[in-house]
Amino acid sequence: MQTQTVKSTEQFADSSYRSAVHFCTQSRPHIRLAVPKLEQVSAFYEVLFNQSPSQQGEDYVRFELENPPLHLTLVEGFDAQPRDGHFGIQLKYTAEIKEFQDRLEKNNYKVDLEETETACCFSVGSRVWFTDPIGTLWEAYVLIGENTSEVRCGPTCACEAEGCG
Amino acid sequence: MTTSIWQQSQQSKPPIDSAVDFPTPSRFHVALNVVDVELILPFYQTLFGKQPDTHSDGYAKFDLKEPPMLFSLNRVVHNAKGNGDFGVQLNNVHQIVEMSDRIKSAGMEVLEQDTIDDGTVRKLTVMDSEGNRWTLFVVLNAGTDEE
Known part of the structure; x- marks a missing residue:
């Protein structure tokens, strides 16, 4: 043994x-x-x-x-x-979101969507959405608070458009 | 009255805008689309060694200190590809041994495994119920251990 x-x-x-x-x-x-x-x-x-x-x-x-x-x-x-879902970089200061946006735009990558204090997936956040050259979805964001409403996502949130739920 | 250098250093940082705090300045986030959150959840509970921090119909979220990551499972049936190739890089082989014990006692299948000379696991790969792969590894030889 x-x-x-x-x-x-x-x-x-x-x-x-x-x-x-x-x-x-x-x-x-x-x-x-x-x-x-x-x-x-x-x-x-x-x-x-x-x-x-x-x-x-x-x-x-x-x-x-x-x-x-x-x-x-x-x-x-x-x-x-292509990947499903998305990746993200969670930040602590909303000013940092702008730094990501500025750096991407200065290098000719466009930001697809800006959200300010938007309800998304049971929380409220400010974020920018962008994609890599092969379509991988990314967000740079700050979680502002919990979304206490019954509605999981707001009508404008990007993941709602993807069809979550 | 004088304040200690530690208090001064605390005061020099403005309060964060984020509703949640975490040890690192920023944190990586993965939102994975899945067909069945309930079915896939035990795999991630075993992998991360904890219960989800948020769990509701079609959604689960793990708020992790190690590895520093916010990991969420979203029910998006029409776009759940199951082709994710994820992993956790660890600092010491003993962390792999701990995770490996947890994985094996949960009866999860190990797809690939790489051991060092004394038989200790350096790297192992497991797969969730929808096909996403997770590789746990320690780079012991920089340049030759490819992940």
């Missing part, structure tokens, strides 16, 4: 168990997006995150972000089809 050794926390302190990559949090989200044209999509994410990729190869580009904590890999030709 095989016996399994259970490691103590001290044993995991050994550097061979620790990440070779440093980041500020204990963990961070990862997304992998399949894209038909790497350069075009990568250029958009450089503007969105205001940062160059940390790694790139022939068929992939990786962004490692501290703010928001995120590990994003773009892979070319890997079963490329």
